[in-house]
Amino acid sequence: MSDSSLTPDIFARLRETAGIALDEQSRFSDLTTLHLGGKPRLTVQCESTAAAVSAVTALDAANIALLIVGGGSNLVVADGQLDLVAVVMAQDALEIDLDTGLVCAGAGVVWDEVVAATVAAGLGGIECLSGIPGSTGATPVQNVGAYGAEISDVLTRVRLLDRSTGAVEWVAASELDLGYRHSNLKFTSRGVVLEVELQLNVDGLSAPLRFGELARGLGASEPSQRWPVADVREQVLKLRRGKGMVVDPADHDTWSAGSFFTNPVVDDALADSVREQVRAIRGESDAERMPRFPAGQGTSKLSAAWLIDRAGFDKGFPNESAPARLSTKHTLALTNRGTAQTADLVDLARTVRDGVREKFGVTLVPEPVWVGVSID
Ligand SMILES: Cc1cc2nc3c(=O)[nH]c(=O)nc-3n(C[C@H](O)[C@H](O)[C@H](O)COP(=O)(O)OP(=O)(O)OC[C@H]3O[C@@H](n4cnc5c(N)ncnc54)[C@H](O)[C@@H]3O)c2cc1C
Numbered sequence: 001m002s003d004s005s006l007t008p009d010i011f012a013r014l015r016e017t018a019g020i021a022l023d024e025q026s027r028f029s030d031l032t033t034l035h036l037g038g039k040p041r042l043t044v045q046c047e048s049t050a051a052a053v054s055a056v057t058a059l060d061a062a063n064i065a066l067l068i069v070g071g072g073s074n075l076v077v078a079d080g081q082l083d084l085v086a087v088v089m090a091q092d093a094l095e096i097d098l099d100t101g102l103v104c105a106g107a108g109v110v111w112d113e114v115v116a117a118t119v120a121a122g123l124g125g126i127e128c129l130s131g132i133p134g135s136t137g138a139t140p141v142q143n144v145g146a147y148g149a150e151i152s153d154v155l156t157r158v159r160l161l162d163r164s165t166g167a168v169e170w171v172a173a174s175e176l177d178l179g180y181r182h183s184n185l186k187f188t189s190r191g192v193v194l195e196v197e198l199q200l201n202v203d204g205l206s207a208p209l210r211f212g213e214l215a216r217g218l219g220a221s222e223p224s225q226r227w228p229v230a231d232v233r234e235q236v237l238k239l240r241r242g243k244g245m246v247v248d249p250a251d252h253d254t255w256s257a258g259s260f261f262t263n264p265v266v267d268d269a270l271a272d273s274v275r276e277q278v279r280a281i282r283g284e285s286d287a288e289r290m291p292r293f294p295a296g297q298g299t300s301k302l303s304a305a306w307l308i309d310r311a312g313f314d315k316g317f318p319n320e321s322a323p324a325r326l327s328t329k330h331t332l333a334l335t336n337r338g339t340a341q342t343a344d345l346v347d348l349a350r351t352v353r354d355g356v357r358e359k360f361g362v363t364l365v366p367e368p369v370w371v372g373v374s375i376d
Pocket residue numbers: 033067068069070071072073074075089107132133134135136137138139141142143144145146185186187191192193194244245246247254256257258259369
């Protein structure tokens with residue numbers, strides 16, 4: 001437990017700050033796409049950049065634990081009472097320069113609104129990231145990516161509140177260590193992204209199509225072809241909906257955190273041994289089809305979804321009455337069917353991770369940020 005209390009002084013200071021709304025009732029189950037998680041000490045909604053800076057610096061100065069929350073689409077939060085304050089980023093300024101393709105968005109802008117607006121304006125570069133839920137400020141945190149594109153392809157800089165110094169400054173994308181579902185902001189309390197700047201292209205065409213399923217769906221005939229941005233967005237949304245990867249409150253297959261495990265990067269020797277295991281269990285042709293991509297320095301990237309499936313976890317696992325189960329559309333999404341607690345989801349995650357490890361010797365690593373709870 002934190003030994004710092006939310007004194008009346010701090011409450012008063014937060015309440016009196018323009019652009020801040022306090023809420024003592026919200027639970028993380030209201031704030032996350034998994035609809036899971038207990039109650040923070042307080043929820044602080046920040047409608048402006050200045051409000052977010054004031055809230056975070058005041059809470060940090062008082063040594064009160066806090067969690068920055070955007071759309072809650074990459075969070076697994078413990079049940080029960082949480083000893084932290086939820087600071088929700090809700091600043092929604094969006095500027096698009098049609099001549100230069102420069103885009104500046106507040107951290108709280110819904111990411112897909114940025115994609116929709118830029119695509120409508122004929123700007124290219126983020127159309128493959130259509131339909132990813134959550135806020136714009138979170139996109140650099142795990143370097144969001146889909147269909148062969150990543151935010152790092154277009155991110156120029158972020159306006160960052162450095163929580164150790166209280167300084168607010170623009171930080172170049174090159175200083176964020178952006179990699180596969182990684183940055184030096186993820187799993188740390190280094191800073192708060194206040195604004196994001198992107199450089200898009202202005203010729204109305206997409207980034208080169210790098211994902212086979214997408215290129216085939218569009219009818220592209222050559223590898224790395226560029227395509228009208230609106231068509232790419234439409235096709236990406238179609239593919240994502242088919243996999244339950246566009247949030248729909250009425251569809252429990254989308255009550256998830258998206259892909260639950262990252263695709264494992266393993267030594268080539270382990271990748272060879274996984275292929276042998278697959279050959280033994282499933283036969284030659286399945287082994288030959290195993291997705292495996294060179295990842296440099298004697299390593300290969302494997303597909304987490306494929307391994308989960310080949311380890312015997314079918315879509316919908318374990319059964320129709322389980323409160324937490326694999327999506328019926330995609331083995332890589334762990335879902336809440338409406339009545340789950342976080343503990344149910346964690347049990348399922350553990351079962352899947354252990355099953356894949358037992359079968360193939362590969363330990364899958366969860367992609368979301370875990371708060372107050374662990375898979376170990
Ligand atoms: C159906 C579904 C599909 C998904 N598909 C994809 C996909 O295709 N590709 C992909 O990469 N991800 C995907 N995700 C995961 C998720 O949408 C992204 O990681 C997204 O960027 C998270 O944004 P958020 O605002 O919801 O972050 P949150 O879940 O609110 O927060 C995630 C982490 O980021 C931190 N954070 C949030 N905002 C800030 C900020 N402004 N400054 C500093 N730290 C911050 C939080 O403290 C937390 O540690 C999917 C999720 C779902 C539910």
